[in-house]
Amino acid sequence: MQFPKQVEIIEVGPRDGLQNEKKFVETEQKKQLVERLAQAGFSRIETASFVHPKAVPQMKDALELANFSRELDITFLALTPNQKALSRAIEVGVPQIAVFVGASETFNEKNINRSIADSLAECAEVFKKAKQHNLFIRGYVSMCFGCPYEGAxxxxxxxxxxxxxxxxxxxxxxxxxxxxxxxxxxxxxxxSQLTGDFPGMTFVAHFHDTNGFAYANILAALQAGVTKFDSSVAGLGGCPFSPGATGNVATEKVVQLFSEMGIETGIDEVKLKEAVLYAKMLK
Structure with a gap:
């Protein structure tokens, strides 16, 4: 088996992790989490989501979190699912934006009440405007292996x-x-199929640990040439529109896995442990 010397871990806990918490996490606590993760050495952190507060109340402080992230001088991502959300992100100076579309028609309908075709059409407009402002664009594809509504x-x-x-x-x-x-x-x-069909594209692996397979899946993705991974501090997260889904793969365990394999992550494990303890208090 061959492994890379270095990988990038993108921390998604402050957005993808916390968005599923039923009790509102105070803005100052979110800021503290972001700052602790930045101190641990993450090169990119997903910190905000400009979705409508009625859809995701936990993200109603996105503007303040984006401002704070910019002041910290970190590279951060914000979710911008539509034109209105993108405009808000541009106003506050978000450097990297993300959109999401489900590979499963039923999941996409339940998640954002739109067909895949309609979602892709709106994404095209978002991408066009984002490029005009020289923003880095991430595309999330949800439900890429199995769907709770459609199966495989x-x-x-x-x-x-x-x-x-x-x-x-x-x-x-x-x-x-x-x-x-x-x-x-x-x-x-x-x-392997994706990297073969889209040789110029950068792919990121995003796993949840519902069946306890996430870490084995990370190794499989490594073997297929993937060197970028999303993870969430303390395993925060889940998906409200995916019955039975548990949290994202835990950042600290991913870092430990790579560390013991001799794969560089650039993360300070001592400071990461401090961030993990703080994150667990927010659950």
Whole structure:
């Protein structure tokens, strides 16, 4: 088995992790979490989501968090699912934006009340405007392996969304095992197909640990050539529109895994442990 010397871990806890918490986490606490993660050495942190507060009340302080992230002088990502959200992100100086579309039609409808076709059409407009402002663009593809409503998700379903993202010039695509049903075999096969069909694209692996397979899936993705991984401090997160899905793969365990394999992450494990303890207090 061959492994890379270095990987990038993108911390998504402050947004993707906290958004599923039912009790509102105070803005100052979110800021403290972001600052602790920055001190631990993460090169990119997803800190905000400019969705409507009625849809995700936990993210109603996105503007303040984005301002704080900018003042910290860190590279941060913000979710901008539509034109209005993108405009707000541009106003506050967000450097990297993200959009999401499900590979499963049913999940996409339940998640954002839109068909995949309608979502892709809106994404095209978001991408166009984002490029005019020289923003880094991430595309999230949800439910890339299995869906709680439709069962197994085919490669062609995933490729449909990835192709649209690639055609419109996104900078990277995060492939999500949103309900944690993937296994190492399908992970290796799917990422191998994607990197083969889209050789110029940067892919990120995004796993949930519902079945306890996430760390084995990370190794499978590594073998398929993936060197970028999303993770969430203390395993924060889940998906409200995916019944049974548990949290994101825990950052501290991913860092430990890579560290013991001799793969560099650039993360200070002592400071990360401090961030983990703080994050657990927010649950």
């Amino acid at each position: 998700v085919s490669y062609e379903q995933v490729k449909r969304v990835v192709s649209h993202f690639a055609e419109h010039g996104v900078d990277e695509i995060s492939i999500g095992d949103t309900n944690g049903q993937a296994n190492p075999k399908i992970v290796f096969e799917r990422f």
